[in-house]
Amino acid sequence: MTGKRTSLLLPNKNLTRRTALKGMGAAAGLMAAPGFVRYSQAQSSEPIRIGFQAHRTGIGAAYGRWYERVTTAAAQAINDAGGINGRPLEIVTEDDGTDPKRGAEVVEKFANQHKTDVVFGTLFSHVVVGSAPAAGELKMPYYVVSEGYHVASGSLNRYVFQPGITDVKAQVRAVGPWIAENVGKKITLVYPDYAFGHDHRDKFPERFEAAGGTVVGLVPIPPTETSFTRYFPQIPSDTEVIYHVMVGPGVLTFVKELGEFYGSSGPKLFGFIDSLEAVDINSPGLEFLDGSYFWEGMPRYLQPDASDAVKAYRAAVGIDDNGASVNDPKDVSTSAHMFGCWETLYIIKEAMEAAGYQGPADRAKLVEATEALTEFPEGPEHPQGLKVFSPMIHQSFGQQYISQVSGGKLNVVHTTSIEDGMYEPEADYTSMPL
Amino acid sequence: MAFGPYLFLATLEGLVMAAVLALTALGLSLVFGVMRVVNVAHGEFFMLGAVLAWAVATTVSGHPALGFLAALVVSPLIVGAVALVSERLVLRRVNYNPEATIVATIGILYILQQLALTFYGPEARPVVAPFDYRIRFPWFGYSAYKLSIVAASALVLAATWFLLARTRIGLVMRATQFDAETATAFGIPVDRVYAGVFAFGAMLAAVAAVLIVPIQQAHYLMGHDPLLLSFIVVIIGGLGSLRGTIVAALLIGLSDGIISVFFSPTLAKIIATMAVALVLVFRPQGLFGVAAR
Amino acid sequence: MNAFAAIDRRALALHLAVIAVLFVLQFVLPAYHHGIMARILVLAVFAMGYNLLFGYTGLLSLGHAMFFSAGLYGAGLSVYHLDWSVPAAFGAGLAGGLVLSAAVGFLALRTTGVAFLIVTMMFGQVAYLFTLYFTDWTRGEEGLTLPQAARVLGPLDLTDPTTRYFAALVLFTIALFVTLALVRAPFGRVLVAIRENEERTRMLGYDTFRNKLGATIASGVICAASGAAYVLLFGYFGSSFAAVQYSILPLLWVLVGGAATTLGPLLGTILMFYLVDLSNDLLNSRFPDWDVSYLGIVGVALVLLILFFPKGLLGSVRDRWVRWLP
Structure with a gap:
């Protein structure tokens, strides 16, 4: 305490x-x-x-x-x-x-x-x-x-x-094709039932489907929810990948219940790290995440090929190789x-x-x-x-990072290019009066 | 998943939710029933119970069950003490005036949130369940610990019923609830009864929190939802009715679980909330118990 | 009769003086406090609407965020999606508040006491969920902004600080005198009688349900006016305004300022805002090493306040010193 x-x-x-x-x-x-x-x-x-x-x-x-x-x-x-x-x-x-x-x-x-x-x-x-x-x-x-x-x-x-x-639209566009090619083609999206989740729902499919993927299920979760198991039956049985993005303190429950529901035989997982920011990936109950993939804005764990700039940045903000505070290994950063x-x-x-x-x-x-x-x-x-x-x-x-949970760490397995996430501008602020 | 198993799962989830609700509402029901004050800080006693459970469980080494059991003893005691202090220092001095109590307990709510934020931090942290077993149904798996909460809830409810209905303490409490003035005339120390009830109600909230924290997480803002739901359960059930509290928790838990099978999630929440509200509209005194005064 | 007239003259003078002070304030307040005061005046209207039902009629609602939101969304959506002008949008907000409060009142007033509290809270929750359910139109929790160009009233630019303050003051003045007139009128006396003893009021021949419904609608419309003004003056609306916190806040403002006093809601709103704001300043400047936020200071302040002013600031002042305070 x-x-x-x-x-x-x-x-x-x-x-x-x-x-x-x-x-x-x-x-x-x-x-x-x-x-x-x-x-x-x-x-x-x-x-x-x-x-x-x-x-x-x-x-x-x-x-x-x-x-x-x-x-x-x-x-x-x-x-x-x-x-x-x-x-x-x-x-x-x-x-x-x-x-x-x-x-x-x-x-x-x-x-x-x-x-x-x-x-x-x-x-x-x-x-x-x-x-x-x-x-x-x-x-x-x-x-x-x-x-x-x-x-x-x-x-x-x-x-x-x-x-x-980068913004959500660029992030989900960037990771879409990689998921289709490397994780699975049939995906079910689990997302919070409000604007942030709807952005994921609406912007993700375009490039994912262009790469041969299909969205087979949509599972919105109401924002006041603290337990998630009752929504899992809505995940179609032919789902190969569950895409999850949940913001809020309920995420540990979500992952744990997913593990209890599927055991070792479930679909693969691709998640956005947002909800696990400031949460230790080795927390009890998160064992089920082993082998699953995450989007990261910037890697939490120090990667073997990290540049000097990354090392200097990490030293300056005071995070250790595991992405936790150098003063308190339990104080995990919001690295992404x-x-x-x-x-x-x-x-x-x-x-x-x-x-x-x-x-x-x-x-x-x-x-x-x-x-x-x-x-x-x-x-x-x-x-x-x-x-x-x-x-x-x-x-x-x-660029976006895609990491896999293995050995209690998040290891970067793919870095998307900037072009992967780019889209045509849909507005023009510069024409507005100052 | 086929419809049958889906409904079964929803029922199971509803049952667990009902057990959790009954447990959290129990303490509020006592405080509200006996003292007739709206204790807005009740949810924060729940939060404090969960946060302390995390603190105790992480301090005790060895098998997770040891830490859990230690938390089950220590956390309610500390929370009860905190509640007792705030009752003596604040609530008693405003004479349990309903309106002043609302402001005072909002103040206590802020103070408790600040304490949690300062000493525990803003993160959500899990407590390991005392046992980890996955029941394998043919269609899906389910946490055995979650089901054990149903049993634990039943046990706590039975114990409370025994206390209220079969002991002298319960008799004194019921007398105070029925008519505080007459109780005073009969020599019941109403003032001390209030203090005891307030502390006991907070301890029940803490017990509920310790039981629940392995399936949710301790977080400094977690007191909010249980507070609102507890209020609903207490009023729907009818003031001072233990049986009503259980039935109301079942009604809300199961309707929430089962309606979610048929409608899109947010719509299901809307319908479930509306349905429960209408029960109260057409039966203002609650399902059981006398008209709320 | 003469005694009543005298009370009213004193009360009228006091209220006119308050308006005059608020009018003069805009010339002396520094820019930040000038802008904040405009927000406070609009929110004080919300608190006054709440006070009408809670303070005078004795009905404790925990769902008033839905009436505020009815005005907020009624005005905001009609500007955003339908390009309505400011007066039309304000009217839409008021209409939203009227319809919602009539419907909610009709159902919820079948209950009394704590059951009324719970039913209004649940209706409020339903309203909150609706703002999320229609995310395609409302952008849910993220909310929407109204462009500056749409926030004009004839030649007046509502985003200009001076105009905005004046608009807020006009709304506040209207709401204050409407409230004063209502509580001084026979209708208001019946409401107080209902609060004191509903059974006896009914036996005296008053239709208490109809009077309570009237109070709910008046309260709902005043709160909706506050919500509509808030979005038109400040340009943002989102789900957080419909959440239960915004039902608890007006209760807190009213209780802190003094329930069943006409000026208490304003005082409570000002006090609560500056408690938070000055706590932050105090912590930033004096105790930067303390891991404490405004929560702790405001919590302690509320507890102390209620120990010394159990009926809220003006309520206790009226009890102890100024008996004629309306």
């Missing part, structure tokens, strides 16, 4: 994340006091302020913790290397409670009280969509790390970007998504330097500068791999 406090320690230095921000935060609190009229003349040495919308409480808290750690590590790395345009980076964190209403309020707080230069870091789709109108109205560049299809669909506004992580925070901060840096960003008056210039970016090469700034940015839909495309 105890010991959780230590897990908040910054991995490689004996300095807590919050201590690092203490002085800055105190100053921010003072300056932001109600009635305190302020002006922000961008001094060349004044820090660039990044508003970080964090899921500290609510259903996203397990992700939020790691998003915060990675963000702190990336900010420190950027500052150690001289900051942005010679100015240091300062992260201002606000808890959004993983709630869309609070999310919008937090964006207003960043813009009007903390006077941050940009807002960044949101994961859960409903918080992104709920906050987007506020960002658009306040003309606040808003860089999300969500993997939702909301940005790329064109339904948000010109100020919202997702450059540091959190790299997006690291990469997005570097993209903000690149765009700000390209725009010659001075202060909030240059936010429109920053948006245009971000839209002028096209490619983020693999390296220390982008350890997950090369990304190709589509300015029209404000969305990056990148």
Whole structure:
């Protein structure tokens, strides 16, 4: 029960994340006091302020913790290397409670009280969509790390970007053909019965079927469910592969019940790691996953062929070879998504330097500068791999990892190409007014 | 899968759900029945029970059953103590005023969630079941532990019935429930009865949580659903009716399980919820028991 | 009769003063608090609608998120899918609230006490599930946004902070005086009588069912007005607003501010918002090393508050000092 406090320690230095921000935060609190009229003349040495919308409480808290750690590590790395345009980076964190209403309020707080230069870091789709109108109205560049299809669909506004992580549509398109060729041709999709699950249901079949596969069953699971066995009979008996994506704490039950239902004779499994993020793959009850396949945004376990950039990134954010905190092997990271925070901060840096960003008056210039970016090469700034940015839909495309569970680890068995996931832009943000 | 086995599985699942529901609702039924206060934090006592079960089970080494049994003893005791403290420090001081109690227990709910978040963390963690056996039916396999919950639930319900109906403690509780003022006049220390009932109700929630945590997981937000479902079971069953609680749990568990065979899942949830609500609309006093006051 | 008139004059003066203060506030509040106050005013309307049924009529509902959502979705969907203008969409939201509250009231009012609480909670759950079931139209939990261009009222741009604050204040003022008029009218007196003793009220010859139905519908429509205004002013609607938390929140706001007081809902909404907001500020600036979130601080604050103000802020103030407070 105890010991959780230590897990908040910054991995490689004996300095807590919050201590690092203490002085800055105190100053921010003072300056932001109600009635305190302020002006922000961008001094060349004044820090660039990044508003970080964090899921500290609510259903996203397990992700939020790691998003915060990675963000702190990336900010420190950027500052150690001289900051942005010679100015240091300062992260201002606000808890959004993983709630869309609070999310919008937090964006207003960043813009009007903390006077941050940009807002960044949101994961859960409903918080992104709920906050987007506020960002658009306040003309606040808003860089999300969500993997939702909301940005790329064109339904948000010109100020919202997702450059540091790929979206669901690209992910499911990329893995489709590989599943058909390597795991099985007849697939049943098990997914949550709401928008995120429907994106999987609607976007997956196209390329999977083009590669000779057939979707033989659809099993939506209502969001309030805590037990899943009763839905398993809906899985057709000729199913060769069960494709599962479940978000939420119920996933362990799901896998366990699947194991009890099928025993050793069931269909093969292909899952999205989302629901097993922050969960040890060797947890009791997950034995059934042995041999099954997972999509990973970035490998959790250190792979034998890992680049130096990957190793440096892992050391900086403080995860060991198993993808758990170096301070607590039970504290498993959300490795498949959190790299997006690291990469997005570097993209903000690149765009700000390209725009010659001075202060909030240059936010429109920053948006245009971000839209002028096209490619983020693999390296220390982008350890997950090369990304190709589509300015029209404000969305990056990148490679996906497919891993197999064996020997209590996730081993990468295939890396998709960027082209596997790409699709024609379905919107054009650049034509919208700034 | 053929229709017959499918229905069988749905029934089995409904039965397990009913057992779980009856178990979680039992503590709430007592608190609600005797004290007539809406304890919004009841679900958090359940959560605390599960989180403590994880803590105890991971501390005890050796066979999983040892850790589980230790949790079954330790977790309810701690939860009961926490409940007793909050009852003495807060609920008693607002005189069990129904409205003040709602705000006070929402406050306690926040505090307990914060404690879990700070000391346990935001992750979902499993507790190993005391035994791991898979029953092989011809069409599918099923967890023996899940079925054993049905038996455990029956056992706890029987014990509670015995306590309420056959012991002096039960008599005092029933007298307080029936009319607190008259009970005071007859020399029953109502104040202490309330404290005891509140702690005992929380302990029952913790016992339920320990039994359930091997098939679900401990998570700091897990108290939410059991709270709502428990309320429903308690009211449908009729206040203060143990028999009603069991019947209501069976009704909700089985209807939820079986309706899901015929309709798309979310629609099935809508229909099941609507059906249960309409039972209450047309029988406001619940299935058994007297009209809710 | 003179005594009544005097009470009313004092009460009227107080309410006018509150509106005047809220009007002046927009010129002095810093930008952030100005924007937040607009949100609070809209949500306070939700709390006032809730208060009408809970505080004055004594009916504890845990399903009011469905009335708020009826307005939210009624207005939001008609703008999003049908390109309706703001006034038409607002009307659609109100109509949604009217129909839903009439239907729910007709069924749920067959029950009383805790059974009413549970039935409304379950109807609320059904409404929440419907927002997910129709994900093809609503985008379920993810929700939808309304483009800025659609959120205009004639020449007025509702996304402009000044206009938005003014719109929220107008809605709040209307709701406040409607509530005040309702609770001061014979109808309101009957509701209070029902709360105090329904049996006796019935014996006096009042049709209590019809009066309670009237209260439910009035409450539902006011809550729907809040929901419709929320989506039109702030541009987002999603399932989370229909979840049970948004049924518990108005109850909490009302209880904290003072049930059965006309101004309590506003006070409670303001207090709860700033408890969360300032807790975060306090933790960020003073206790950055503590692994604590606003949950712990708000929890302790609520417990302390209820120990010292068991009837909510204004309820306790009325009991102790200002007896004439409406």
